[in-house]
Amino acid sequence: MSDAIIPEREVEEQELYHAKSWWTEKVFSQDAKIIGIQYFCTATAIALIGLVLSWFMRMQIGFPGLSIISEGFYYQAITMHGMIMVVYFLTALFLGGFGNYLIPLMVGARDMVFPYLNMISYWTFLLACLVLVASFFTPGGPTGAGWTLYPPQAILGGTPGQESGIILMLVSLSIFIVGFTMGGLNYIVTILQARTRGMTLMRMPLSIWGIFTATVLAMFAFPALLVSAIMMILDKTLLTSFFMPALVEMGEQLSYGGGSPILFQHLFWFFGHPEVYIVALPAFGIVSDVLSVHSRKNIFGYRMMVWAIVAIGALSFIVWAHHMYVSGMHPYFGFFFATTTLIIAVPTAIKVYNWVLTMWRGNITLTVPMLFCISFIITFLNGGLTGLFLGNVIVDVPLSDTYFVVAHFHMVMGIAPVQVVFAAIYHWFPLMTGRMYNETLGRLHFWFTFLGSYLIYFPMHYLGLIGVPRRYYEMGQTEALYTQSAADLNVFITLTALVTGFAQIFFFINIFWSRKYGAVAEKNPWQANSLEWRTPSMPPSHGNFGKELPVVYRWPYDFNVPGAKDDFVPQDVSNSEVELAEGYEGTEIKAEQT
């Protein structure tokens, strides 16, 4: 350890806000940990609505003869399921939930830099959710335009929810973006400005790198959604023609004219593709940390992992039109986007290799979070490889609008990030509640979820390859193409989806039971190195750390350091404080010379 004097911070540590009443402590709390848990609960609640909607869809697809739901509701279910899961569940959960909970703890801060703004951010998010849910109760119901909300059909007659559902959806998204911007500023500024002493950017855990880069992406990508939402609201309410071309509806010429639906697609996907990485990058980061801890090895290629996160973030802005290959674009345009799409696979592949190499010869403990991480790698690899198929124009054109696409994106950004969510919740459950989860229930939950989701989505690739189209309420006149085997497979998928969905009850029972009756967790139960486990109390109290903030002496991946007695050296332990193994007395441990 160097004896040199650490320079004073240019800006003083800010005063911590202390709640004065039960309401300001528990409900309108400005503590990032409570705000994080509020985000968790709200996002999970709305995800359950999304899950139930998917059951309705699957019942219709598996058993079309029963006509359980109407055509209109089928489209509404598709739309709301997609939007809820992508924006209101995964984005909110990773950035709002894990961002709030982990950032101050992992960088060694007492709270976010702007706690009041942080609180407003959550309540704005809640308002966005309420507006979205309100559309179920309006005349005409929620919008059924598909989660991409493509005009002109999104606001024309015949599309369910065109009366008011579409407006509520766009308003809700706008509110969400405003709320997110407030939260996002907090995440960025806290990571840049409020780290503890010794915590350089390159000593941050990869979770923080993932959340940081995803937030930067979101700050630039969400404006594109806001732009398209504002313009579409005006098209709908004030009859402007930003996106609406000249149209005849029911034999009547509408007042629209000259607008460009393709412009909407460009704006939407300029948001939509970075959105994939807004969800994926925090997941990448969290997986890296959890894998490293449960393999008792440093993360393989830390620098490369950071570069890959940054590179993926940058590249994600120049691949958007691969979602629009069938929109009639110029072939050279498609060529460009196919090339960038293949390039983005390089840093992504580096990450997958590095995860596997982290586990290689590690001292792996197959805890529930570790199981979920391993299954994430497998699922993500599968989804990523089909992405290479769909990224190429010539393969995408025949596969577009088939179940192959549904299988691809559910694997890569549905199931894979959700597995990380579970891994993270099990991993940090002892920190959040001070108790351990139930191992048996956790394992049951894992196997049902992993095998179940594989059995749901893997067969869909075959459905897609034989040309079964997506978005169809029932096959009707196309039955000649829709073979009996495909129909049987759909019955199988529906049954598996119902079982897998219901199996999530193991998770909820585990969480609710264990937080009250689980075994009391010992301090730092996973023997991890990062700062969130170094708080004086567990769960961490208001202000996170004791009287003094921790000082960081190393990166968070010092596992099995030669000479050290324990197989881990936490970040706030200096070299002179490390307990030495037998035979190493009188020496000082050396960091790895790689």
Add this chain to the structure above:
Amino acid sequence: MSIFDTLSQKPWLPSQEKKDNLHTGQSFAFESSRVALICFLGSITALFSLFFVAYVGRMAYGDWRVLPEPFLLWINTGALVISSILFQKAKNLSNRFIFDNAKYYLLAAGIFAILFILGQFRVWNLLNSYGYFVDSNASFAFFYMLTGLHMVHMLGGLVVWIWSISQIFKSDLSYTKLKSTIGSTAIYWHYLLVVWLILFCLLIVT
């Protein structure tokens, strides 16, 4: 310290460890609110840039009509420029903690900004009376929408301005907080002036 230097550090090496242990944990040596403002401006820049791209993209379609430019727009622009200059003056004075003089500049800057907003509403009225409605053509719709959004951002700035005014006329004011707020709001003010000038140019050119 450039981003490339940072990203090429090897935090596990003993030589790097010595340097890293001396780090204060702060990336920029200025206030957090300033960092937040810069990030926020980055986000709004993305927003307005995408609107401008959509504007230029939509212009290429055959039905685009040219919007007249009432002379009042020039007067409004003048008001906004004066407002920005006055705000800068207030900022310079508050940086030297001369709040007694700064408060009048601050007040005047806000009044000119309000005049600008009222002027923009008057332009809307004029265009409406000429028959250029929001739904008549995409170019008119863009004009109403973009000026409207610009005004919403101005109103956001005015909320902070009202807070600053309420503070600066108090006898027991928190100097450093006020100085930092006035400084940040001035940057935001200049930023909105630049956005308006680009918007205005786009309107004149097309």
